[in-house]
Amino acid sequence: MNSIKKILILEDEQLNSDRLQRLMSRIRPDIEIAGVLTSVKKTVDWLSKNEGPDLILMDIQLADGLSFNVFELADVKCPVIFTTAYDEYAVKAFKYNSIDYLLKPVEEEELEAAVIKFENSIQKSHQQSPLIEELINYMQPKEYRTRFFLPYRDEYRKINVEDISFFYAHMNITYASLTNGEKIVVPQTLEILEKELEPKNFFRANRQYILHVNAIEKVHNFFNGKLKLKLKSQEEEEVVVSRAKAPLFKTWLDY
Numbered sequence: 001m002n003s004i005k006k007i008l009i010l011e012d013e014q015l016n017s018d019r020l021q022r023l024m025s026r027i028r029p030d031i032e033i034a035g036v037l038t039s040v041k042k043t044v045d046w047l048s049k050n051e052g053p054d055l056i057l058m059d060i061q062l063a064d065g066l067s068f069n070v071f072e073l074a075d076v077k078c079p080v081i082f083t084t085a086y087d088e089y090a091v092k093a094f095k096y097n098s099i100d101y102l103l104k105p106v107e108e109e110e111l112e113a114a115v116i117k118f119e120n121s122i123q124k125s126h127q128q129s130p131l132i133e134e135l136i137n138y139m140q141p142k143e144y145r146t147r148f149f150l151p152y153r154d155e156y157r158k159i160n161v162e163d164i165s166f167f168y169a170h171m172n173i174t175y176a177s178l179t180n181g182e183k184i185v186v187p188q189t190l191e192i193l194e195k196e197l198e199p200k201n202f203f204r205a206n207r208q209y210i211l212h213v214n215a216i217e218k219v220h221n222f223f224n225g226k227l228k229l230k231l232k233s234q235e236e237e238e239v240v241v242s243r244a245k246a247p248l249f250k251t252w253l254d255y
Contacts, residue, residue, distance in 0.1 A: 004119055007031055008046070008053040010070075011083070012038040012063040020057055020083070020106060027112045039063040040070055047074040055118055060084045061251060081114050085248040103244055144198040148176070148186060159184065161201075165215035166231065167193055169208050177215075203252050205229065209239045213253065 007024065011017040017036045024031055034053050037043045039062050047070075058067050058080050070076060081100045100114040148159040164176045169190050175183050188196070194204045204210050211231070218230035225243035227250075241249050 004054040007055045010058040145196040167210040
């Protein structure tokens with residue numbers, strides 16, 4: 001079994017970094033925590049001056065931007081475990097080879113399973129690069145959908161994305177709710193739409209809704225750390241954002 005002797009933690013929230021250090025001390029007491037860094041800049045500087053760790057626990061949202069930028073500015077040769085508030089689709093998409101995703105708050109059992117996975121099979125540097133590149137392209141595609149061309153009765157309709165308030169799924173059918181209150185069926189699933197839509201404008205709130213930023217009228221605190229959203233619509237839909245996704249939603253809405 002390959003052993004991990006030294007790890008680096010990238011996390012800009014004190015509570016989360018303290019939790020990771022505490023969990024690692026219980027899972028592998030002999031592992032050295034080489035450092036806890038809070039930004040892309042500090043990470044790039046650290047990697048340029050120090051011998052690389054065996055493993056990095058890396059948050060996606062750092063103090064000065066996305067941690068993906070680290071791979072563009074530094075030579076990262078070790079495996080990475082991403083810790084993130086992203087939804088399950090990303091977890092499933094990249095839970096293979098030597099890259100793993102753990103949803104916040106990170107649980108001890110999941111972290112230990114990821115560490116064991118790396119100990120059993122630590123990949124070489126050249127095997128990491130294509131996966132990192134794929135991950136960056138997946139999360140930051142260059143082009144996004146701008147319109148839909150849909151069959152409507154005996155003709156077709158062109159629907160511009162900016163005229164859509166939100167998408168929702170009901171009984172395995174996906175609907176687009178237009179700004180004028182009209183509902184229209186679209187053939188794509190929410191999972192496909194999530195990849196096709198501009199992430200600055202659209203957010204996957206839960207399994208049923210993808211929301212345009214302009215569709216959100218009010219945000220209320222809800223029980224157990226969740227959020228309840230009031231939408232600008234004729235039916236006054238209310239959408240609940242989970243505790244895990246609430247921090248990411250706040251960051252998205254504040255950007």
